[in-house]
Amino acid sequence: MSIVVVGSVFFDTVETPFGKVEGVIGGAATYFSVAASFFTPVQMVATAGEDFPADEVAFLQSRGVDLTGLELQPGHTGRWTGRYHEDMNIRDTLDLQLNVFADFQPVLPDSYRESPYVFLANIDPQLQQGVLDQLQAPRVVGCDTMNHWIASARPDVEKLLRRVDILTINDEEARLLSGERNIVKAARRILEMGPKSVLIKRGEYGVIRFAPDSVFAVPAFPLEEVFDPTGAGDTFAGGFMGEIARSGDTSEAGLRRAIVYGSVMASFCVEDFSLARLRKLSNDDIEHRYRQFVSLTDIDGM
Amino acid sequence: MSIVVVGSVFFDTVETPFGKVEGVIGGAATYFSVAASFFTPVQMVATAGEDFPADEVAFLQSRGVDLTGLELQPGHTGRWTGRYHEDMNIRDTLDLQLNVFADFQPVLPDSYRESPYVFLANIDPQLQQGVLDQLQAPRVVGCDTMNHWIASARPDVEKLLRRVDILTINDEEARLLSGERNIVKAARRILEMGPKSVLIKRGEYGVIRFAPDSVFAVPAFPLEEVFDPTGAGDTFAGGFMGEIARSGDTSEAGLRRAIVYGSVMASFCVEDFSLARLRKLSNDDIEHRYRQFVSLTDIDGM
Numbered sequence: 260m261s262i263v264v265v266g267s268v269f270f271d272t273v274e275t276p277f278g279k280v281e282g283v284i285g286g287a288a289t290y291f292s293v294a295a296s297f298f299t300p301v302q303m304v305a306t307a308g309e310d311f312p313a314d315e316v317a318f319l320q321s322r323g324v325d326l327t328g329l330e331l332q333p334g335h336t337g338r339w340t341g342r343y344h345e346d347m348n349i350r351d352t353l354d355l356q357l358n359v360f361a362d363f364q365p366v367l368p369d370s371y372r373e374s375p376y377v378f379l380a381n382i383d384p385q386l387q388q389g390v391l392d393q394l395q396a397p398r399v400v401g402c403d404t405m406n407h408w409i410a411s412a413r414p415d416v417e418k419l420l421r422r423v424d425i426l427t428i429n430d431e432e433a434r435l436l437s438g439e440r441n442i443v444k445a446a447r448r449i450l451e452m453g454p455k456s457v458l459i460k461r462g463e464y465g466v467i468r469f470a471p472d473s474v475f476a477v478p479a480f481p482l483e484e485v486f487d488p489t490g491a492g493d494t495f496a497g498g499f500m501g502e503i504a505r506s507g508d509t510s511e512a513g514l515r516r517a518i519v520y521g522s523v524m525a526s527f528c529v530e531d532f533s534l535a536r537l538r539k540l541s542n543d544d545i546e547h548r549y550r551q552f553v554s555l556t557d558i559d560g561m
Numbered sequence: 562m563s564i565v566v567v568g569s570v571f572f573d574t575v576e577t578p579f580g581k582v583e584g585v586i587g588g589a590a591t592y593f594s595v596a597a598s599f600f601t602p603v604q605m606v607a608t609a610g611e612d613f614p615a616d617e618v619a620f621l622q623s624r625g626v627d628l629t630g631l632e633l634q635p636g637h638t639g640r641w642t643g644r645y646h647e648d649m650n651i652r653d654t655l656d657l658q659l660n661v662f663a664d665f666q667p668v669l670p671d672s673y674r675e676s677p678y679v680f681l682a683n684i685d686p687q688l689q690q691g692v693l694d695q696l697q698a699p700r701v702v703g704c705d706t707m708n709h710w711i712a713s714a715r716p717d718v719e720k721l722l723r724r725v726d727i728l729t730i731n732d733e734e735a736r737l738l739s740g741e742r743n744i745v746k747a748a749r750r751i752l753e754m755g756p757k758s759v760l761i762k763r764g765e766y767g768v769i770r771f772a773p774d775s776v777f778a779v780p781a782f783p784l785e786e787v788f789d790p791t792g793a794g795d796t797f798a799g800g801f802m803g804e805i806a807r808s809g810d811t812s813e814a815g816l817r818r819a820i821v822y823g824s825v826m827a828s829f830c831v832e833d834f835s836l837a838r839l840r841k842l843s844n845d846d847i848e849h850r851y852r853q854f855v856s857l858t859d860i861d862g863m
Contacts, residue, residue: 479770
């Protein structure tokens with residue numbers, strides 16, 4: 260089944276210890292859509308400027324991403340400039356120009372409204388709620404957020420969480436949202452706010468999922484070269500939600516498999532700048548790395 | 562089969578966000594021995610002062626730890642004072658008094674010399690080599706070290722590593738030893754120095770093992786209360802090496818199982834100060850948590 264994603268489309272300028280790229284395509288909706296497209300048809304809701312390149316439109320469409328909901332507005336696409344430290348878990352935002360993204364009001368095309376799967380990438384929680392209001396009866400609602408909204412719009416975040424099935428969030432956001440330093444306690448508090456699952460993203464240390472009756476942890480795939488962590492979290496979410504939409508399986512086993520697919524996709528994302536690695540990816544590459552993940556984590560040997 | 566451990570016996574004064582204890586028993590050889598004792602007979606080589614309490618001697622003996630190699634010297638047992646930050650991955654050493662440990666010259670009793678398993682806890686690498694010289698034909702040599710020796714005695718560390726089967730080390734030590742920031746590259750470089758396995762301890766993020774042809778990663782057990790991380794690495798090593806000595810199984814599957822047992826033991830260690838949790842531990846507790854680890858990490862569901 261198809262999945263709706265709502266989020267940002269940006270141009271990124273990124274410097275890591277391994278190099279620099281300027282004005283390459285980025286944004287949460289972009290990374291999510293490309294990753295999810297390996298599993299299921301994707302319906303994107305986003306906004307970009309008139310400067311958005313026709314070849315990127317063509318690329319997204321070639322991946323089966325429905326762009327009916329991508330509004331190209333007069334003006335410029337948003338731009339983010341960031342620099343990663345030697346320890347690539349740390350990055351500084353050097354510049355942020357929201358441009359047309361500042362006025363983003365997500366409107367779902369009629370053809371999207373029956374979609375059973377939706378991912379609300381990191382935008383204003385009021386807009387995220389507005390998206391849910393436009394969906395008829397979503398079966399699985401995935402959601403991301405960030406420190407900024409937790410600190411400045413907590414009531415909106417809490418209201419939203421009551422309508423969310425799966426929250427993806429990082430360590431620090433989980434601590435800020437819950438007021439608990441310990442990550443297990445933090446997750447338990449967040450589960451009480453509404454979500455049925457909390458997925459805590461820990462970058463190079465992997466992902467840990469908390470549900471009321473189960474915990475599942477998977478390491479990140481150990482890579483010799485991490486070129487650029489930008490988009491890894493959204494690519495994870497794309498693989499994860501894409502696999503759920505493909506299989507329709509929200510059992511414990513189904514969600515675990517989806518988490519591994521998300522981790523597989525994120526591991527490819529960071530191997531090059533922007534979408535470079537995902538553009539070249541094949542389904543065989545994905546299945547091969549999935550099997551490597553099984554071997555990496557299987558307590559009973561290989 | 563029995564395992565020999567050589568290392569420190571100390572009194573620790575520890576402050577964490579959850580409380581403070583003064584002059585409680587600690588030291589790498591102590592944590593290792595108690596953890597390993599749940600799996601196999603342990604032969605300890607260490608030094609303590611005449612102030613070492615008779616009831617701790619009795620406790621260690623009650624756990625099946627052979628103390629023939631524990632020399633009680635005139636003077637005081639070593640003392641370490643440390644304080645953990647709110648983020649308990651970070652700690653400061655506030656005071657260190659080596660006392661009798663400053664003159665530690667490990668001498669193996671004759672009854673230890675045929676032991677097929679040995680763990681060289683973190684001491685001067687020249688002393689670690691001296692221990693190997695006293696063993697007839699060890700089948701598995703496990704070894705720990707620290708930044709101090711890597712920086713100040715690198716030739717001795719490198720000479721030692723050529724005789725080591727399994728090195729346990731943390732992220733930062735692995736980076737310092739290898740000169741590589743990326744942990745996969747760091748492990749590959751260290752494998753070239755001699756060890757057949759490198760186990761990188763990542764605290765709350767678990768353990769990752771590198772061998773020439775395989776990688777295995779296991780998360781730490783997610784705990785709601787981490788009281789005191791002191792001794793977790795040595796307790797891990799005790800469970801890990803203890804299980805290897807018990808089973809004699811150094812196959813890929815055997816080493817993976819041993820890593821999980823090490824992780825289980827470390828997860829108990831941090832639940833209370835000093836040896837408090839390990840003193841109350843039962844084999845049933847260990848097996849129960851082992852099964853929880855399987856459930857925590859099993860990609861195929863539970």
